Amino acid sequence: MKRRERLFTCTDVKEKLAARRLLEVMLDIELDRPEDEMDTEFIEQCLDALLKKDSSEPHLPAPCRSSMKQAR
DSSP states (O other), X not given: OHHHHHHHHOOSHHHHHHHHHXXXXXXXXXXXXXXXXXXXXXXXXXXXXXXXXXXXXXXXXXXXXXXXXXXX
């Protein structure tokens, strides 16, 4: 669980980029699961973290926000 928490709280720029990419990959994996096996709480945490990073870090390459919002 500590590793998961670190994904949402890292501060170093390289860590942020790596965490962002990892969150995106983990989110893709989770969304590929059958609906009854999805961890919806984790999906929401990933989306919230990615959206927060988008709004607080405008210099980072932003994924398509509309597709992320649709996934919610």
